[in-house]
Amino acid sequence: MTTSHNPSGEDSLIARYFKPLATDPGAFGLVDDAAILRSSGEDIVVTTDAVVEGVHYLADDPPGAIARKALRVNLSDLAAKGAVPAGFVLTLALRSKEDAWLRPFADALGEDARSFACPLLGGDTVSTPGPQMISITAFGRVPQGRMVGRTGARPGDRILVTGTIGDAVLGLDVLKGGAAAKALASNPRAREMLVSRYRVPQPRNALAQAVRDHATSAMDVSDGLAGDLTKLCAASGVSATIDVASVPLSAAAAGLVARNAVGVATLLAGGDDYEVLCTVPATHSDALLAAGRAVGLAVTAIGTIVEGSGRPRFLDGQGKELALKRLSYSHF
Amino acid sequence: MTTSHNPSGEDSLIARYFKPLATDPGAFGLVDDAAILRSSGEDIVVTTDAVVEGVHYLADDPPGAIARKALRVNLSDLAAKGAVPAGFVLTLALRSKEDAWLRPFADALGEDARSFACPLLGGDTVSTPGPQMISITAFGRVPQGRMVGRTGARPGDRILVTGTIGDAVLGLDVLKGGAAAKALASNPRAREMLVSRYRVPQPRNALAQAVRDHATSAMDVSDGLAGDLTKLCAASGVSATIDVASVPLSAAAAGLVARNAVGVATLLAGGDDYEVLCTVPATHSDALLAAGRAVGLAVTAIGTIVEGSGRPRFLDGQGKELALKRLSYSHF
Numbered sequence: 220m221t222t223s224h225n226p227s228g229e230d231s232l233i234a235r236y237f238k239p240l241a242t243d244p245g246a247f248g249l250v251d252d253a254a255i256l257r258s259s260g261e262d263i264v265v266t267t268d269a270v271v272e273g274v275h276y277l278a279d280d281p282p283g284a285i286a287r288k289a290l291r292v293n294l295s296d297l298a299a300k301g302a303v304p305a306g307f308v309l310t311l312a313l314r315s316k317e318d319a320w321l322r323p324f325a326d327a328l329g330e331d332a333r334s335f336a337c338p339l340l341g342g343d344t345v346s347t348p349g350p351q352m353i354s355i356t357a358f359g360r361v362p363q364g365r366m367v368g369r370t371g372a373r374p375g376d377r378i379l380v381t382g383t384i385g386d387a388v389l390g391l392d393v394l395k396g397g398a399a400a401k402a403l404a405s406n407p408r409a410r411e412m413l414v415s416r417y418r419v420p421q422p423r424n425a426l427a428q429a430v431r432d433h434a435t436s437a438m439d440v441s442d443g444l445a446g447d448l449t450k451l452c453a454a455s456g457v458s459a460t461i462d463v464a465s466v467p468l469s470a471a472a473a474g475l476v477a478r479n480a481v482g483v484a485t486l487l488a489g490g491d492d493y494e495v496l497c498t499v500p501a502t503h504s505d506a507l508l509a510a511g512r513a514v515g516l517a518v519t520a521i522g523t524i525v526e527g528s529g530r531p532r533f534l535d536g537q538g539k540e541l542a543l544k545r546l547s548y549s550h551f
Numbered sequence: 552m553t554t555s556h557n558p559s560g561e562d563s564l565i566a567r568y569f570k571p572l573a574t575d576p577g578a579f580g581l582v583d584d585a586a587i588l589r590s591s592g593e594d595i596v597v598t599t600d601a602v603v604e605g606v607h608y609l610a611d612d613p614p615g616a617i618a619r620k621a622l623r624v625n626l627s628d629l630a631a632k633g634a635v636p637a638g639f640v641l642t643l644a645l646r647s648k649e650d651a652w653l654r655p656f657a658d659a660l661g662e663d664a665r666s667f668a669c670p671l672l673g674g675d676t677v678s679t680p681g682p683q684m685i686s687i688t689a690f691g692r693v694p695q696g697r698m699v700g701r702t703g704a705r706p707g708d709r710i711l712v713t714g715t716i717g718d719a720v721l722g723l724d725v726l727k728g729g730a731a732a733k734a735l736a737s738n739p740r741a742r743e744m745l746v747s748r749y750r751v752p753q754p755r756n757a758l759a760q761a762v763r764d765h766a767t768s769a770m771d772v773s774d775g776l777a778g779d780l781t782k783l784c785a786a787s788g789v790s791a792t793i794d795v796a797s798v799p800l801s802a803a804a805a806g807l808v809a810r811n812a813v814g815v816a817t818l819l820a821g822g823d824d825y826e827v828l829c830t831v832p833a834t835h836s837d838a839l840l841a842a843g844r845a846v847g848l849a850v851t852a853i854g855t856i857v858e859g860s861g862r863p864r865f866l867d868g869q870g871k872e873l874a875l876k877r878l879s880y881s882h883f
Binding site (some may be wrong): 257260263266268296309310342346354356359369439450 | 562587600629631677
């Protein structure tokens with residue numbers, strides 16, 4: 220598209236900021252209304268997640284962090300489904316088109332698109348008088364019939380989780396000046412680590428193939444471990460027992476719990492972890508743990524799937540059930 | 552998911568309103584984070600378009616009309632690409648979850664999903680303190696390599712358009728009490744027709760196969776015929792001559808032009824038509840016109856693709872070029 224054709228502001232915004240991200244031939248350089256996803260018989264896994272200013276991120280979060288979060292919450296879904304990223308489309312609802320915001324946003328989005336091999340395929344840019352919003356639909360590929368769902372957990376399966384749980388909710392608390400901020404007043408490195416866990420998820424795509432090879436069910440932990448495990452169990456028609464002492468915590472989170480600055484229940488119900496939660500037959504547990512080590516990612520066994528339809532039980536070191544007032548974050 | 556698991560408000564909202572729309576097995580009844588699009592080697596066509604309250608629709612538009620518009624603007628893209636609808640994912644940014652709004656919204660969305668054979672595959676529901684927004688990513692299928700793009704128009708091709716042009720921009724003018732509202736003060740039926748053309752597009756999916764069989768390039772007219780044709784020509788590296796007298800107008804629009812209540816330039820640059828604009832080799836022109844007749848849809852030849860890189864020229868009955876101040880709607 221040449222400037223002699225007097226492209227509209229929207230077209231020139233797309234050409235300027237987003238065309239460089241559209242490296243896949245199926246994106247047609249973003250000059251078409253539509254993109255093409257080629258398939259040679261694999262299943263295309265589709266996931267969609269939106270982030271809203273003031274709800275999922277804070278208005279003064281760095282634009283690059285917002286871009287990464289918007290894409291990574293979707294990459295995290297693909298990882299948990301055992302899918303290899305194939306591309307994404309972007310809907311951007313903007314109040315303004317300031318270069319100071321769009322340039323770092325697009326640059327960071329492009330960096331993540333490259334490093335996760337998930338190119339931009341298309342999108343829509345609209346103006347809004349309200350909070351900004353970024354909605355991404357991402358695509359992945361799995362061999363036919365091999366997407367890892369939520370319904371396959373069976374009694375006896377081990378429950379495994381990647382990384383650490385509860386850092387993001389503490390990071391948000393730090394940003395809001397809550398209890399974690401006060402307790403960590405003299406520890407800027409811990410504050411920074413927790414904030415970065417809130418702002419920029421680390422999706423576990425490196426583990427996707429191992430999840431596909433070993434897991435009977437999986438999902439990413441986005442609304443809180445307790446609530447998400449409850450959903451997985453409900454979908455599979457089973458229940459679970461979790462050994463709370465086994466739930467992996469970062470040193471910062473463990474320190475806050477030890478000092479009673481926050482309760483472990485807050486971490487179990489806190490959102491934005493973006494870790495993979497999965498169930499594997501006991502005989503596959505070691506293989507998945509080894510796959511984690513091979514890619515430098517901690518994978519931890521935290522409990523067992525049991526028969527029943529009750530809520531998962533979270534047991535402390537004495538076998539006493541933890542009372543969880545809230546299971547997860549809900550928008551409504 | 553049983554209520555004994557105390558689903559979050561978001562989950563129960565999805566189960567209540569949107570699960571009945573998820574009729575495709577790849578949607579897993581909306582209990583998973585992801586959906587599956589099966590493919591047996593066809594290309595998947597992906598398109599995404601968002602509508603924002605106060606920008607693309609008015610806050611007091613009927614919820615059912617908003618739902619239909621949100622889906623149909625995407626179906627219209629699929630039609631112009633020659634694709635058969637396969638499904639869609641929905642991001643819904645809501646201020647509240649009032650049944651009085653969600654019930655008619657979901658019912659109308661479900662009706663359209665059924666009648667266009669485009670089931671809901673998944674989605675995300677988020678809360679927003681700002682204007683509501685609906686972002687839809689829709690999928691279609693075409694045989695491999697057969698999506699109709701924007702780059703194939705060649706000099707000598709005939710330019711064809713479906714339906715009528717300019718009704719939607721007049722409908723919006725009626726809703727805003729502008730010139731069209733005044734000129735049609737005594738003609739409620741014409742006002743109603745124009746408003747309905749603004750609120751509820753009629754995507755031309757019935758013509759998709761014929762577009763694939765005959766068109767060298769195609770797009771849907773969403774931002775205004777003049778601007779959209781300009782984009783198509785730029786993408787194809789050609790120019791065009793349009794016979795303005797041939798551009799199909801509804802009786803209501805033609806009457807307003809004849810009485811000088813609105814200028815034809817307004818209709819050519821007005822958005823929201825959601826008609827198919829395509830180019831066909833002269834030898835295929837009759838076949839596409841016949842295909843239109845076969846499905847009861849007016850298709851009209853309005854001009855010719857010519858060599859060059861200048862803006863398309865819009866000529867009146869005397870061969871004089873119409874000066875267009877504005878080519879189309881732009882968000883920025």
